[in-house]
Amino acid sequence: MGENIRLKSAAGEIGAYLATPKGSPKGGIVVIQEIFGCNHHIRAVTDKFAADGYLALAPCYFDHIHPGIELGYTPDTIAQGRDYVMKLGVDKAVQDTDAAIAELKRRGVRKVAVTGFCWGGTITWLAATRLKPDAVIGYYGGGIHGTRNEKPGVPTMLHFGDKDMHIPMAHVNELRSLHPGVTIYDYPADHGFHCDERGSYDAPASKQAYARTLEFMAKHVG
DSSP, rough: OEEOOOOOOEEEEEEEEEESSSSOOEEEEEEEOTBBSHHHHHHHHHHHHTTTTEEEEEEEEETTTTTBBBBOOSSEEEEEEEHHHHHHSHHHHHHHHHHHHHHHHHHHOOOOEEEHHHHHHHHHHHHHHHHHOOOOEEETTTGGGGTTSSSHHHOOOEEEEETTTTTTTHHHHHHHHOOOTEEEEESSSOTTOOOOOOTTTTHHHHHHHHHHHHHHHHHTOO
C-alpha cells in the first residue's frame, strides 16, 4: 500500500512515506511521528488511514539530522528521540508539514487534515495555529501547553490520557478554558495509548479516539 517518496520543503528535502487508498481518496492526511521517527508504527498508522479512504503522507522529519532514523521504545531510545527533537526544533517541522499538505493537494485531494502523536501532537497543534490545513487532530502533544496562547485557525480536536504523567490534567483543562472552540477528549489511559507497540497501549481508548478522529475528518475533510 505504501511507497517512499521525496518531499521538498523550505527546510530542505526529506523522505516521506505515502500510502494510497483504493479508488478515489476522500481527502488527504499528514501523519506526524512521535519522537521515534517514521518507524514501523507510524507507517502502520499511515496505512490504516489509507485503508479508510485517505491519501496519507508521513514525512520523515528526522532526515534533517540523519536519513533513516527509526527507534524502538526503550529508555535509551526515548532519550535518543528527545535529543533528536531538541536538535530539530519546531520550525523545520512546521515547514515540512506545510510542504506535506501542499504535496497531498498536488496529488489531487481537495482537503487535507493533519494528525500527530506525542511530539507530533505538538507539531499538529502548531499546524492548526500557524498553517492552513482543513482540520487537525492531535494526540497527547506534550508541548501544546507551552504554546497554549497560540490560537488555532482551523477545526481542531485533541486527545489526551488522564493517566499521562507527562501532561497533567490541569494543563488539559487549561486548554479547554483557553480554547472553548477546540474539541478536547480525555481517556482513562497513559501517554502513547494509541501505539500498539508500546506498553502504554490502551485498546479501548485507541479505538474510541480513532473513531472520533474519522468522524471529525468525515465532517471537515470528506
